[in-house]
Amino acid sequence: MLEFSHHPALVVASLAVALMAGFSGLAITRGASALPLARRKAVVAISAVALGGGIWSMHFVAMLGLQLPILFYYDGLVTLISALIAILMVGLALLILHFHRRTPASLTLAGAIVGAGIVAMHYVGMSGMELCRPVYSVGGVVVALVAALALSVAAIWVAYGERTRGHILLGTLFFGVSVFVVHFVAMAGTGFVGLGSGGGAGPILSNEILAMGVTLSSFAICGAFLLSGATFFPVKAAAPAAAVDAVAVPEEVVPTTAPVGARVSVPFEKDGRTQFLDAGAIAAVRAEGHYTVLYSGRAKLFCPWSISEAARRLGPAGLIRTHRSYLVNPAFVTEFRRTKDTGLCFFEAVESLPKVPVSRSRLSGVRDVLGI
Structure with missing residues (x-):
């Protein structure tokens, strides 16, 4: 097995990305259930991209900080699929939350879908590594899955049990920590072995190319975070x-x-x-x-x-x-x-x-x- 470590600055950056994505996605949907059908669909779609894209961005910001003694690449097709999985899974959870009656069962189901999406995105994204193969332990996978389900269900219960600003902020914390913890718990149960050659189905993505894509997605998340924050806290204004x-x-x-x-x-x-x-x-x-x-x-x-x-x-x-x-x-x-x-x-x-x-x-x- 290869020895590996993580760059501390990128570990911190990955947590920041997860928290900003969580706040953007949860704040955008505040009041969405009262919107007309077409606008509600648009808001849910935007939120799904923000939350799912945040899961993907957090993962690959952390992976950019992965330090191995050998050179490795990523399969472009598998990397894209991992992002789409996260967006679609979160989108499904949001459809349940905003187009159906919210009950304890529906909140739990939505949280479980988000948690499963986090885990699926992580392991599909990891399977896209070229010239290096990740090896997983059963215990690591189980712990990562349990952590994802528990923290994601808690995040949805907190953020959607009551749609106050305080609950959304606390739900943001749970969501960001869920994505962050699942990644590094899973990495703790993962080893790496070198391969002589790659055999990916899509184009090869080097760390440099991936870094540009992740930078763009993180920039978009930061922008969404700033825009959401500007309208999240109301400012009283006198009427003319x-x-x-x-x-x-x-x-x-x-x-x-x-x-x-x-x-x-x-x-x-x-x-x-x-x-x-x-x-x-x-x-x-x-x-x-x-x-x-x-x-x-x-x-x-x-x-x-x-x-x-x-x-x-x-x-x-x-x-x-x-x-x-x-x-x-x-x-x-x-x-x-x-x-x-x-x-x-x-x-x-x-x-x-x-x-x-x-x-x-x-x-x-x-x-x-x-x-x-």
């Missing part, structure tokens, strides 16, 4: 004064465009006069006897509609029923928390109403609208 004046509401009310469907004007009573507020400016509606209270910015406004009438009239504007006493505008929701069989929606920009309950019977529908 003209927008406030246009709807004739109090100064503290910051209107926004209705998320879906037609514009709806909602009556409210103030100073003995009936005024109107665009539905897009309403963050939530709460039942108050036979009437309702509108929450918008720091304002609490009395509305003559009942909660049932408000639900009927405001449905086309995108407001959803979360509880028998509450309607919510998803555009204003900044955080969702699961509390056993119920939930809570939080509003950073609505000082008069920091949170709204979600009843058990409406939990699934609210999660679907919020894309979680």
